[in-house]
Amino acid sequence: EVQLVESGGGLVQPGRSLRLSCIASGFTFGDYTMSWFRQAPGKGLEWVGFIRGKVYGGTTEYAASVKGRISISRDDSKSIAYLQMNSLKTEDTAVYYCAREHPVVPDSFDIWGQGTMVTVSS
Amino acid sequence: QSVLTQPPSVSGAPGQRVTISCTGSSSNIGAGYDVHWYQQLPGTAPKLLIYANSNRPSGVPDRFSGSKSDTSASLAITGLQAEDEADYYCQSYDSSLRAYVFGTGTKVTVL
Numbered sequence: 563e564v565q566l567v568e569s570g571g572g573l574v575q576p577g578r579s580l581r582l583s584c585i586a587s588g589f590t591f592g593d594y595t596m597s598w599f600r601q602a603p604g605k606g607l608e609w610v611g612f613i614r615g616k617v618y619g620g621t622t623e624y625a626a627s628v629k630g631r632i633s634i635s636r637d638d639s640k641s642i643a644y645l646q647m648n649s650l651k652t653e654d655t656a657v658y659y660c661a662r663e664h665p666v667v668p669d670s671f672d673i674w675g676q677g678t679m680v681t682v683s684s
Numbered sequence: 685q686s687v688l689t690q691p692p693s694v695s696g697a698p699g700q701r702v703t704i705s706c707t708g709s710s711s712n713i714g715a716g717y718d719v720h721w722y723q724q725l726p727g728t729a730p731k732l733l734i735y736a737n738s739n740r741p742s743g744v745p746d747r748f749s750g751s752k753s754d755t756s757a758s759l760a761i762t763g764l765q766a767e768d769e770a771d772y773y774c775q776s777y778d779s780s781l782r783a784y785v786f787g788t789g790t791k792v793t794v795l
Contacts, residue, residue: 597784606686607722607730607773609784625783659729667735669777669784670720674729 564588564673566660571678578650584643584660584675592616592638595663597671598645600656600680608656612663613643628654650682687712688774688787695793696764704790706757706774712785714755717777721750721759724771733772734759766794 570582584596597612611624613634622634633646643660657679661671689707696702706719713719721734732741734750737757747768749760757776761768774787 606789607724607775607786609786623782626781661730664732664735667718667720667739669718670732670735670775671730672732672735672741674731676729 566662566673566675568658568660568675568678571658571680573681573683574650575684576650576652576682579646579648580650580680582645582647582658582660582678582680584645586641586643586662589662591641594665596634596636596643597661597663598634598643599659599661600654601659601677602653602656605656610645610658647680650680652682654680655682656680686788687778687781687785688776690772690774690787690790692788693791693793695795697795698764698766700764701760701762702764702792703761704759704772704774704792706759706787708755708757708776710755711780712776712778713752713757715779717779719750719752719757720775721748722773722775724773726770730773761792764794768792769794
């Protein structure tokens, strides 16, 4: 079964750091671009960033709202994508999802994890 | 930030047809980028519902259909069912923002 499972969320104080993980199974992880999204409580979806598959150089792109504070990396040997978040702000409170880019239709996302909640509060 | 505009809510009786609009601009939908639609049931992750404007992934009922024209797109649900109650989001790419962008989201209520 093709599956993504996020972990690493929790309660963190403003200014601290947190690393989220996204463990993939059921597909050849290294071939895929992986994205992170977030959804603040009661709000809509927001793209955070992505990391391309190794065939495309494994490069990253980030949303302007988080650029400079986050980094995305991957360990293809373990089928894990990471989202490192630094200098966390209260407005970073959200459910964070990882998703796989559709293998045939670029810029769409066909497999999503269940999400992990990040609460930034003192 | 949501650069694609959707109505906050739509509703219909079981069996009826509802449509959800998604209005963008010349830097996203109007630039030729595809529109994709996601269904988010309460408390769950988004699910790809329509890709590349009008295509349904395997397993998505043909009651769901999508279209795109100029700077906007639409999602139609025919034969509305109770299980269709969810939030629906359109998504595209914006060349000015260099970012994937989502619509503001529409809550569908089955009366």
